[in-house]
Amino acid sequence: MDPSQFLSSVDVTQPSFWISAGSIVFNPLMWNIVARNEYRNKTIAKVLGSPLAGCYFLAFTIFTLGLLRDWLFTVALKDQPTLPILEHLLIKIYAGLLVAVGNVLVLTSMFKLGVTGTYLGDYFGILMEERVVGFPFNVLENPMYFGSTMCFFGGALWSASPAGVVLSLVVHFVYAAAIRYEGPFTTMIYQKRDESRKKAR
Secondary structure, eight states, rough: HHHHHHHHOOTTTOOOHHHHHHHHHHHHHHHHHHHHHHHHHOHHHHHHSSHHHHHHHHHHHHHHHHHHHHHHHHHHHHHHHHOGGGGGGHHHHHHHHHHHHHHHHHHHHHHHHHHHHHHHHHGOOOOOOSSSSTTTTTTOOHHHHHHHHHHHHHHHHHHTTTTHHHHHHHHHHHHHHHHHHHHHHHHHHHHHHHHHHHHHH
16 A cells, blocks of 8 residues: 555544544543642542542543543544545454454453552552452553554554544554553552561561
């Protein structure tokens, strides 16, 4: 496929394309800023009366914004041209597999981690006793981010949308940045917990 043909099928004049891209970037940026503030200042926990209530409030917010992001992505794809070559049956099958496997990774991750493990409970001081090592964490280090990215790519290919593929790349790079930002900080939180336990012995 000629790359110029692919890119020419992305209509960047559509406001919905940029709104979707903005939503994709905003969500992890928002939850990282809020979570870091919570770790340092306990703002939400103080307002709501407990770290658990604060974590559940943030979980509801992140989940709701995630649904909005997914809807905006769907709207953006509807406003975009399709590329006939992406309508091929094999690509449809591949797209379906991406969505199916991606959802398995996301849902099993949430099941293993629970609400507080999934939605940044560690920033509220709600730490897991030990590292989760079962599926899907024994297959991928960040299965939820990876699975979500697969779902976006699958949706884009299923819709035969070059713009969807571009937006999915935005998802990929945003999540890659989030992993680099979140990983060391989360490790630091648990290291501090372990050091405190050692001192208490």
